[in-house]
Every structure is written in C-alpha cells, then in structure tokens.
Amino acid sequence: MKKFLQAFALSLTLLTASVSFAQTSGQAPAQTAAQGNERPVTPVEPGQPRKDWSFRDAGLIPVQSNGRIKPLDTFAREIVLFETGSRSFEGWDPVDLIFSWITAPREWENHPFIQISRLDVKRQLGLDEKRNKFSPKEIYADSFLAQYAEGLGRPNGATQSVPIAVTSKPDPRDQELRRLVERIGMYRGLISGDGWPVIPTQAPAPWLNLNSSEFLGKFIRSQYAVMLTAHLTKNKEVFDQSVLTTRAAVESEIPAFENATSRMLRYEVIYNRVNPFLIAWICYLIAALLWGAVRVVQSQRGSAVRKFAGSLTAFALFMHIAGITFRCLIAGRPPVTNMYESIIWVSLGVMIFATILYLMHRQAVLFAVSCTLATLGLVAAAAAPAMMDPGIHPLVPVLRSNYWLTIHVLTITLGYAAFALTLGIGNVTLFQFFKRDRDTLAASAKIHGLNQLTYRAMQFGVVLLAAGTILGGIWADYSWGRFWGWDPKEVWALIALLGYLVVLHARFTGWMRQFGFAACTVVAFVLVVMAWYGVNFVLGVGLHSYGFASGGYGWVLSFVLGQMAYVLAAAYAHFRIPSPTVAVPQ
Template identity: 30%
Template sequence: MKNLFKNIIFFLIYSSLLISSDLQIKSDVSLIPVLESGRIKPLESFARNQLILFHGKDYISKKHSYNGEKIEAIDWLINLLMNPNEGLNQNIFFISNWSNSPEVEISLGLDGRESHRYSFFEVIEGFRENQILLDGLKSKPQSEYTNVEKQIVDLYNKVVLFDQLAHSFKCITPEIEIRNVDVIKSLNLKGPTKVSYSFFVNNISLFSPLMAELLEISPENWNDKQKELNKIAMELQNLSQYDYATSLKVVPADSSGSEWLSPWQVMDINSVTAKQAQLIFQLEQFINQYTQMEYNDNQISNYYNILKTFDEEINYSNLNREIYNNKINFFSKSLILYILAFIFLGISWMYKKSIFRKISIVSILFGFILHVVGIIYRMIIMQRPPVSTLYESIIFVGFVLVLIALIYELVKKDSFGLFVAIVGGAILHFVGLKYAADGDTLGMLVAVLNSNFWLSIHVTTITFGYGVSLVSGLMGHVYLFRAFWFGKKDKQLKSIYDNIYGLTLIALFFTLFGTILGGIWADQSWGRFWGWDPKENGALLIVMWHLLVLHLRITGLAKPLDFAFYASLVNIIVVLAWFGVNLLSVGLHSYGFTDNVALNLFVFIAFELIFCTALYVKVKYFTSK
C-alpha cells in the first residue's frame, strides 16, 4: 500500500510539472494560432474541430482515407488546404441516420452506402439535383422543420463551410505556371516555376506594366509573351472567385480595434499593414516547404518571430498545452481506468479476493487523477472555472461525484462508495464524450457570463450540489438493491440509510446556496433576478425535492426503505433540471439543446422509474425478511 501512495504522489508531481512549466514552443505547423469563435487556438485544435464537424471523428480511419492509412486531423487539414481537389473528392461527410432513417440520403439521391460517408462533390451534386427541396426549406420557418429537414439544412451549411475551408489558402499556394522566358525575366524569377495569387499582389508594380502593354495590343497580334500574360490574367481571374473563403483567420490584428484576417483578406493590400502582408508571405513559404518536407528551422523561426511582433498577445504555452491536452485526451483515459476498476471490483465480489479490490482502488484512483489533471488543464487554457458549458458541467459533476464517493469509501471501507464512484464517474464520462463529439469543448462565453468571480461561486456551487445529489441518489439505488438481494434485515442497510441522510443534507445546502447566488448574480448583471429562468426553476425543483424527502423522514412518514426510494428518484430531478430545461430552448441557460436529448432523457426517466419502483415494491410488499 505504501508503494501505491508513492506512485500516486509521483504521478501528481509529474502532472503538476507538466501544467506549471512554460512549455517550449513547437516548431510545427500545429501551433499556428487561429481565431475561431472568439478564441485563439492552435491550428491543430481548429483541424480537430472541423474534422469532427464534417466526419464525426477527429481522425480519418484507414478504411476511409485516400491512402489506406490513418490520417490525423492536422494532416487532413494541411492536405485539404494545399490540395483542395483531392480533399473535395475524399469521402469526408458523415450523414448520420437519425432513428436509423436514411431519408437524408434518399432526399439527396445518394446511394445509401454502408459507411454513410460521401465526398463534397457527391453531396453538392445531390443538392443541385434537388434544388427545389433546398429552396423550399429556405422559405420555411425553422421552427417548423422536421428532424430530417434540420439534418438537410445542417448538411448544406457544412458543405458551404467546407467549400470555404478548402479554398482558404488558394491565394498562397502555387497555382499559376510561368514558362515564357520574357515573362520570367520581367517578373524577376529565376526560371520556369509556379507562383501563387499573392505573388502578383506583392509584385503588382512589376505585373501592372505588363498588363498595360497587353491591353494596347490586339489579340491577333499577340506573341508568346502576350499569350502567356493573357493566360496568367485568366487564371488570376479564376482564382479570385474564391475570395469568399475567409473562414480561416490566421493573421492577427495589428492595431487596436482591428480584426484577425484570413489569407484572402490580406490580398486587399489597401486594408492591411506591411507586417500582416509580411506574415502571410512567411506563412506561404512555411506551408509550402512543410508539405514538401523541405522546411527548415530558419523558415519556421522567421514566421514565429514576425508573429511575436504583433500587438495581439498570444499565449504559446497555452497553445502547446491545448495540443498536449488534445493528444493525451485525459477524460477518455480516465474512462478506461474507471471501466477497469468496475471489472476488478466485480471480480473481487465474485471470488472474495482482496487483491482484486486493491487493483480496483488503484484503477479508480489513477482514473480520478487523470480526471482532475484534465480539468486543471482546461482551467489553465481557458483562464476560468471549468463549469461554463454543458460539457464542462458534466465533467465537473463527474469529478464531484467520484470525489464524494471516494471520501465515503475512505471512511466506510465497505465498497459501496467505490461502486458509486466507479459507476457514476463512468456514466458521466460516457455522456461527456457524446457532447465532446459535437466539436470544440473549449468555447468562449458571452461577455455578461464571463465573470470569474460569479462563475467560481454560483456555477461551481450549484454543480457541486448536482454531484452530491447524484451520490445520494446512487446510494439510494444501492440501498434498494441490497434490500432486494439480502433482505430487509441486512446489517449494512442502517449504515447506508444514515449516509443517504447525510448526503441529502449536504446536497440541499449546495443546491439551495447555489440557487440563491444565481439570483444575486443575475441581479448584479441584469438589474433583476431570474424572474424565473427555466434553469433556475429546475434547480429549485432539486431543492424542493430534497426538502420534501427530509421532511418525510423527520416527521416519520417515510421509513428507511421509503426514504431510500425517494432519495433514489432525485437522479431524475437532477437530470430534468440539468438537461430537461434545455428542451424548452428558452432562457439564458438553454446552451445544451440537441435533437436527441429528449429521447435519451425519456429513456433514462423510464428506466429509473421502472427499476427503482420495481425494487421498492418487491422489498416493501413481497419480502418478509
């Protein structure tokens, strides 16, 4: 056991060093800062978010890749930017079947293949052939969309975004071939080569006289030089049609009040500074050499040296931490350890071997450490408490649940706390992974909510209350199941009953205090209390349920079995307050609305009601011992 604690201490020290150290700036394209949704993030994170949006995963498997090898998100994005036509032909769009219905694919005339993945050209052709369908949806109020229609519109928006993304670097990739000796000499080139759209923007003083000369000569009198110039002009015109592709913001603002720019926006030399133009030139050299595997440290250093001269403050240590956080994926590894802990705990119960229980404890402890480290990483990256979005609240409530249950186990050493920690932690990780699959989980807050003080006080308190409430509810499940399996006179029931009571009191304190603080925050931010926001009504339901259960116990109206049954149902109240109010799609807290949450919510409620009621009725009315 001493060795176990030594290993845990070593792991914590190692993790803290990773978090606190000023990580070295990587000489890698992954670190290129990008502005997306109001947040500066590394290009690697941007690539992951986009690939998840289009493909449903943050990588392309061997089965679906163009070269038969697994492709990471950053490699996919760079290849798409440098070779758009290849990327547009890749089966990247995943069309999920809501309720196993292939209606979206049928509506667009797609072949309904097993993988449900299609290329840009296949999807866009489907929309072209069904333009009437799309026009009809555009004229229809969004509130009247069916689930299939929502998916069709969502797919169309993804196609538009993908098209923009694919052509974002079209102006800085070598697209125009120059072979005529006279043109080469006039443009000060060393020999036949390919140049980019930006080359002509940056060398407009050399190119303009050539075009003026061309316009003075009738086409039938053009020589080889003029024919080449005409070809260049036509190619430039063709390239200019992609100037709408401005979604990839990689050029920082260079003055107060200015905005980040995309490469295409930098092509407007009248609206950019010399520093921004210089940066995009270095980026062009950097990207081209990177894809050709010919880049060197000097080229990379030049790019980052220019970046550092901008007024915009970019925290490269945090960008590195975000890349590291993406690659390690703390919560997925924590989930694996929770599952292992559950397996070994089950084996220990079947074979009565203490060694398996110890292995289960080690697994849950290391899983919990990864859980904590993952939360700390998010706090450092975002510079705020990790409870601001639905995804973050799931992860944090999972942390609270496991923490409280492990403390219970440390005191009681009866494996009940261990069981609750494992099951509750694993379930919430599974739910969290579902929301993580929606894209960026490190989103920015609206300004009025971006208050570290109130986030730390109100949201942390209320989510802590959620976590303790779930522990008390799960302990109620343990009581009911044990009474069902071992009978009403089982010696462990008294201890479990007392602890459910204590946990309910703690949960009441945090949920009541958190709800009151929420009203104070609203009054200070908007000049009024919630008045009432649906989310606060949901939180109040939890408080009222705890009060009801406690009053039933204190007045003697609820015996231990009844009290455990009512306590077990608090899970339903918590989930309704946590997820259910988002189905209303109104209020300041409606941040988590998804089409499938209603079905999942109803399934959960039905299961809980049937499971808990069945155990309660069986024990109360059909168990004599």
C-alpha cells in the first residue's frame, strides 16, 4: 500500500515528467534488445491486442505477488481485474494487456480503463457519472485525489498483531477512494517497472522488481527487455523464443524450485484458462431446464430426456469439483476463506445433498431445483469479481490452522447448502398453491411430497449448522482464547440454528401444516442470508473482520423482498382457495 501511495503521489506531483518517462520506458527495452539483434526493428502502432499470439507460455513465467509464487498469467489477471473491475477488457489477453501497458504507456494515458463505480466519487472528481471507466489523464484532472492520497500516506501508528474487534463499519465512499488510489499507484508501478516482482531472491526477502538497480537478476532484466521489445514491435518469433529463455532464467534463480512447483504453476494456468466454473454453470443451466421438462414430455421421450439431463448434470458436477480441486491444490488449503470460495463450495454442497435425496426418492424436481441454485450461485460469484475476490491468496494468521478451518468452516457452510436446497424446494412448493383450483387433491399430495423432501434436507442443515457452530466455538477458543463471545457472526449463526429448530419442531408436532411449513422454509432462509452475508457485508463489525467486504446490498435486498412478496402472494392464493380435507402423515 505504501509503495502504491508513493507512486501515485509522485505521478500526480510530476505529471508531465511522469508521462515523459512513460514514453521512454516503453522505448528503452526496444533499444536494449535492438543492440543484440541484427534484424531491423520497425516500430508499429501499439494498443491493439495480438489476436493471433499465444500467451500461454508467457503466462507460466513465475512471479512473486501477495505472499506467494504464482504464474504471470494469474498475476496479470489479478491486476486487470483490480484495474478494470472485470476479468477481461476489450478482447485483450491479460498478459498481452499488461505488456501493452508497460511498452505503450502514452496511449493508455488517454484510454479509459480504470474502474470507478460510485456516483459520489465521480462527482467529487468531476467525472462523467454515466461512465464507469476512466483514463489516468481524466482522473488526474482534479487535485482532490492527490490531497487524499497524501493524507493516506501519513503515519498512523503501528499495526496490531493480535486480532481486535472491528467496532465501526468502513465508509463505502472512503473505501472506493482508497481503491482508486491503489489502482493508480499499481498502474504507475507497472509502467515504471516498479510493480514487476520478477527477480527471485532468498526467502523470506521479497523478489526484486524489474527496474531494480542491483546486479542480481541482470540477465533476467535483459531477457525481459528483449521480450517486451518483441511485444512492442509485434515480432512473434523473437517474443516466443525470449519467453522460453526468460522463464528458464527465472526458474533457475528460484531457491529449491522443483518439478512440483512447476506443476502447480501449470495447474494454475490451466485453471485460469479453462475456467471450469463457467463450463459448470452453463451445463447446470441446461440441465435444470431439461430436468424441468422431464415431467411434461411423453414417457418414452421423458426417459431419454432424463438420461441426457443426468449425464449433463454429472459433467457439470465433474467440472465443479475439478475447479474446487484445482483451487485446493494451488492454495494448499480448503476453498472456503472468503465469500467467493464459500459460494462455489455451497453451490457444490447443494448438488451433493440433492444427489443424496435423489438416490433416496428419485424425484426429478431435486435436480431441477439444485441445478438452478448451483447456476445462480456460480453466476453470482462470477458476476461480481470486484465484490467477491476470486483470487487465491495466503490465509490471514487466524485462519492458518487448516484442521480447524476444515472442521468448522466446511461444516457450517454445508449447513448453508442444505438450507439453500430447502429454499429452492420451498419455492416450488409455494408455487403449487397457485394451481390448487385445478386439481386440489392431486396438488395437495404433490405438496406433501415436496414438503417431505424439504423436511429431510432441513434435517441435514440443522445437524451441520449445530455441529459447525459448536466447532466454531472450539476454533474460537483455540484462536482467540474464548469459546463464545457474542460476536455478531456467532449470534446470527445461533439465531439461524434456533430459527430452523423452531420450524422443524413445529412441523414434527403438527403446529404447521403444508402451507405454513413451506412458507416458513422460505422465510427462515433470511436468517442464513444474515449470518452468511449480512454480518460481513452489512454490519461489518466483530472479530470476524477477515471476512468483511462491501457491495451487493441492492441485489440481496431485492432477493429478500422478492421472496417475502412471493410468500405473501402464495398466502393470498392459499387462503382465497379452500383447501381439501386430506389426511397427511407427519
């Protein structure tokens, strides 16, 4: 952060000089490489994607960032996501894009690519409120940001090494301004060479940057110069050869670099480029439609549709598991340390519980619902990368006990998955009350069958949430020295557990009948939303500060209000139409 602030302040104070330096920084590598290459180099117009180039090998070059060694492909994707707010930008390969930034910075000074989403920040900087991306030159035009960055750079005391409770929620506007300062600082660091940690050193020292003046890494710097020059001049042959030379040079300098490390880098590039979760949700979506069609087509065709839907569901599940497995291998830990990872894990949990119940009851509605929920979960995770960081990062100290992380977090989030499945089936059940005037006895029997599925799924959820909450107390005692402290995360987990216990008990004792149970199933999920999302994104206070973030309030509020309106509409339909007297076993 300090490095970003320094780079940002310098770029604002010496704007003319920095732009001049940026122009020469893209030419210096070209001059260096031209001296060692007899082939004449003809400069070309920069700023266009190299559509016919492959950057797979370049993406395998190791770099050090955010506390771990990662492939250049991941490094580039994280930067592009942070700067632009999306995983892709105008058809550029991420590696191609950051190479273009360093070799042709003058053009990018006037090109809008830096993300600013909040209207109040745009107004503060005098920017067009209808746009979300702006050029560095547009952002520099107002002096407010320079003053703000200078204030952030002032010392504010030593940081705490022991976890403390966060007692106030960060201001969203201030958070956006901080991110903007970091984006400008990161971009300036990239075009100056100060943001390229590419020269290995002995651990635990951080790697040296591309513009470092130390003798260590001189050969690597020269190879990067050749590679960047070839990129600038669109010399594909020289670029491909220099990529292999640069990668070999970097790997030879990494202490204890083994085949296992190289294999992990390859796995990470495969994970990045295959994008298994994208394939999974597309297949889930098609499978959900097919499962929904199973009951409305003729019996013979229905059997064929069921088989195809089952095969597509199995393939989607395979890709889903493959994506999570890749993340586990790359990170060396369970994939549930932030909201992005918990959503993809909960989506998988929904499919697991649906599969178990399908094997018991053979009801196509289970996969129709679960595939729909898995699609929504994976799409939500992919659609908001700025809110839910998809990056793979080292754990904060309080999470570094893999044993307790596995036992507590995996267990409690599997409970959320079971409750999500009850939400989906509950919505389908409530829909039946709109149709009861057509065949009341058949509809009542169908509702009873759906409620039975919901009841079984809810039992899974209650057991797992109870176990996860208790084990969370053990983890808290291990990490923070107390079993229970009425932290907001703990309180809302307990509230959710008690809420579902009430629903289960009312269903078991007969206090709730068919409609009441289905309606309460949907309403109770609001407690899960609060425990899972609300504490971290809305309240933002307590000891679980490592999970705090912001964003998505409108979407979540719309979901909650939509579900409440749906329950009220179903209630109106239920009480408007007389119910038949049917004996329903409990």
